[in-house]
Amino acid sequence: MMSRVSRHRQPGATLVLVMLTLLIFLGMTMSMFFESRSVSIQTSGIKLSRMHNMAALSAIQREKVEIGSYWQDDTRFSDLLGQAWPESADGYGKLFASGSVTMNAGAMDLVYNVYVKNNADDLAVIMSGMQGYGKTYDQWVDTDGWIIMTAEIFNSYDTSSPVAVQSAIIAPTGEETVEHAELSVTEQNMDRQGTGSIDSFDSQLDLGKFQ
Amino acid sequence: MAARRQGFSLTELMASLVISVAVLGGVMFSFQRINQVSRDASRGTxxxxxxxxxxxxxxxxxxxxxxxxxxxxxYNIRYNFRDGFVAETNLPRYFYxxxxxxxxxxxxxxxxxxxxxxYDLAGGSQTTTPTYIFALTDETATSFPADGVFTDANLIGQEDAIGQLEVGDILLIYKNEVRQNATVYKDTDEGNQPAVWNVFEVGGGSEPKNTAIILEVTAVGGVEDGRDPFSTLKMVTVNFDNPTAESIFDNDLQADGLLMDYTFPSAGDVQNNYNNGPLANVFYARKMGNRDNxxxxxxxxxxxxxxxxxxxxxxxxxxxxxxxxxxxxxxxxxxxxxxxxxxxxxxxxxxxxxxxxxxxxxxxxxxxxxxxxxxxxxxxxxxxxxxxxxxxxxxxxxxxxxxxxxxxxxxxxxxxxxxxxxxxxx
Known part of the structure; x- marks a missing residue:
């Protein structure tokens, strides 16, 4: 049998070349896809976390205005803290209000619990058990006019574990010091007149209670 | 007899090789270009x-x-870092x-x-950052030492809170008076009044006072019953002047310590507290955390x-x-x-x-x-x-x-x- 260059045309070689080329292109495409996807996931994770925290601060803002009716000039927030509301298992205080909040243009349904608790440096907390004019001090007696509000945020489909928890010190002036980023609070009406904007916040010493 | 099949001629082979090289060269160039652009993009990224x-x-x-x-x-909070904690040539006066x-x-x-x-604001199940009542160890003391610097103190509080004190805790010691002094907080309409920090009673005026200090606990004594009028509470003696290598805050405030009048509430003050609002004459020690915090x-x-x-x-x-x-x-x-x-x-x-x-x-x-x-x-x-x-x-x-x-x-x-x-x- 004589040797020859080729008895038939060999289309397989072309196929291999084409397949190889496709494979390389596919590999490059996929690697770019996965890289951009991982960046995108990272970004959206941060955004989601921010939204949850914003929701928590918004819940505090929303419920804060409701505590005004419990204020009394002589006993401060003692009436509020003394209510027989259920207590948080995590020690955030008594359940003041629950509600729902929608974020991300309706795509995210969240529910919240807002708790009230005395601040740790209230003398009534330190002096728990002691007597003061027929009143026994305990952690639910307010002697300084400051309390802590804590909001737990849950996804509406899973209320077993919170996705964000934020706390704020609330004083009768309406001023508050928020434990974490205040940026989101400024989205709500920080000037408490319904005219707040995202870039401003009111730092006046506002001595009118619960305006 | 079957016709003899022709293989490719040498010319055909050479031509196809040249074409292949040209095509492959083009492909390779494109690849290289794509690769470069991609690598440049990732550098920017x-x-x-x-x-x-x-x-x-x-x-x-x-x-x-x-x-x-x-x-x-x-408050005008005075502090001093231990040598070697951070390289600092110009120590600012107050802590912000x-x-x-x-x-x-x-x-x-x-x-x-x-x-x-x-700082644990809400406290969770059990606060990790309680506040204590502060007292000088000398029960008869009516003022701080001349330079406002002291080396030990009594802290009074609930038993579980006292149990949380340990070496390395960082305390902010302040007098309640500053945050409730009626003359300090006036309506903002009175624009010609000094801003809060500058009201004389709380430290302002020509000689600013240090109205709070930060100290680090360097030794904790045994738990005893609180002194009157807090006898139902527990008390412990803490030291501030035996620093370890890890210590951050020094109690040597360079003769510039707590410059307020020292007071300690009486039984009557405590009883009045609920009806008359917070006590002005009590000093607090807030645990802000430990060295790691x-x-x-x-x-x-x-x-x-x-x-x-x-x-x-x-x-x-x-x-x-x-x-x-x-x-x-x-x-x-x-x-x-x-x-x-x-x-x-x-x-x-x-x-x-x-x-x-x-x-x-x-x-x-x-x-x-x-x-x-x-x-x-x-x-x-x-x-x-x-x-x-x-x-x-x-x-x-x-x-x-x-x-x-x-x-x-x-x-x-x-x-x-x-x-x-x-x-x-x-």
Whole structure:
């Protein structure tokens, strides 16, 4: 049998070349896809976390205005803290209000619990058990006019574990010091007149209670 | 007989080889080009990502600034770091969330220092940061030592709270009077009244007082019953003058300690507390956390290496590299007061009340913008800086393959500083 260059045309070689080329292109495409996807996931994770925290601060803002009716000039927030509301298992205080909040243009349904608790440096907390004019001090007696509000945020489909928890010190002036980023609070009406904007916040010493 | 099949001629083979080489060459060139563009793009992305990391860090740090003590920011808090904790040539007088803001004259890059504690505001199941009643160990004492410096003290509180005290805890000791003094908190309409810090009763006037101090517990004694009128509570003696190698805060306040009158409440005061509001004459010691809960963060650009590198220094740890080949790092602080005022003479009317991240009273580069001394400026930053405007520009450390230039990225973002004006207690 004589040797020859080729008895038939060999289309397989072309196929291999084409397949190889496709494979390389596919590999490059996929690697770019996965890289951009991982960046995108990272970004959206941060955004989601921010939204949850914003929701928590918004819940505090929303419920804060409701505590005004419990204020009394002589006993401060003692009436509020003394209510027989259920207590948080995590020690955030008594359940003041629950509600729902929608974020991300309706795509995210969240529910919240807002708790009230005395601040740790209230003398009534330190002096728990002691007597003061027929009143026994305990952690639910307010002697300084400051309390802590804590909001737990849950996804509406899973209320077993919170996705964000934020706390704020609330004083009768309406001023508050928020434990974490205040940026989101400024989205709500920080000037408490319904005219707040995202870039401003009111730092006046506002001595009118619960305006 | 079957016709003899022709193979490819040499000419055909040569021609096809030439065509293949040309086609393959084209393909290879395209690949190389695509590869270069892709690698250039990832170089640019790297610069972007490094800077994005910076902004995430900055947002967290600025939003935490002053955490643990900024609800008490009417106080002039005195402190002193132990030698070797951080290299510091010019110790600012008071303790604030923003502790330094300066510009390096040679490189033009900024330095900013932010500090905060992991203060547990809500407390969770059991607070890890309780507050105690503070007393001098000498029961007959009616005043602090002449320089306001003491080496030990009694802390009084609930048994479980006392049980949480240990060596390394950092205490903020303050008198309740400052935050409820009626003459201090007047309506802001009275613009010609001194701002809270500058009211004489709480430390202002010609001689500012230290109305609070930060000390670190260096020894804890045994638990005993509280002294009258707190006999139902527990008491412990703590020391501040036996530092260990890890200690952060020194009790040597350079003859400049707590400069308030020492008082201790009587049984009558305690009984009156509920009806008459918080006690003015009680000193508190707030546990702000332990050594691990204190964060002093400094951002600065190191220009000594091959490339200017933005570093984040945390406490006395080794620096964290944020971004390399920085061409510009600019931090402007937004104030609620106009320049030209020294801290001790700020009036209520000087504070514009509404602080905007877009239009504060001034975006300040450094103390020269305020026409004050550097030390005065640090006090102003601590009290009045409400926002930060950060611009960072960086280039890749290698040349791009396509354009033979460096990838350049520049970002600007504004942050709210977690700073609050003093609020009275009722």
């Amino acid at each position: 790297d610069v972007t990502m490094a800077n994005r990391g910076l902004y995430i860090q900055l947002e967290a740090d600025f939003s935490n600034a002053g955490l643990g003590f900024n609800d008490l920011n009417a 969330g923003i502790a330094d803001h300066d510009i390096d004259a040679a490189s033009g890059h900024h330095t900013v220092v932010v500090q905060y504690f992991d 204190f964060h002093r963060v400094r951002y600065s650009v190191d220009t000594t290496g091959t490339f200017p590198t933005l570093l984040r220094f945390h406490n006395a740890d080794g620096p964290e590299v944020i971004s390399t080949n920085i061409t510009d790092f600019q931090v402007l602080m937004g104030f609620d007061i106009q320049p030209g005022i020294v801290p001790d003479s700020v009036m209520r009317g000087d504070m514009d009340g509404l602080v905007s991240m877009i239009e504060p009273a001034i975006w300040s580069e450094d103390f020269n913008d305020f026409q004050t001394s550097y030390e005065d400026y640090l006090t102003l930053v601590g009290r009045h800086a409400m926002a930060a405007d950060v611009t960072v520009s960086a280039e890749s450390t290698t040349m791009l393959l396509t354009t033979k230039e460096r990838a350049k990225r520049s970002f600007q973002q504004r942050f709210r500083v977690n700073n609050n004006l003093p609020t009275p207690f009722y």
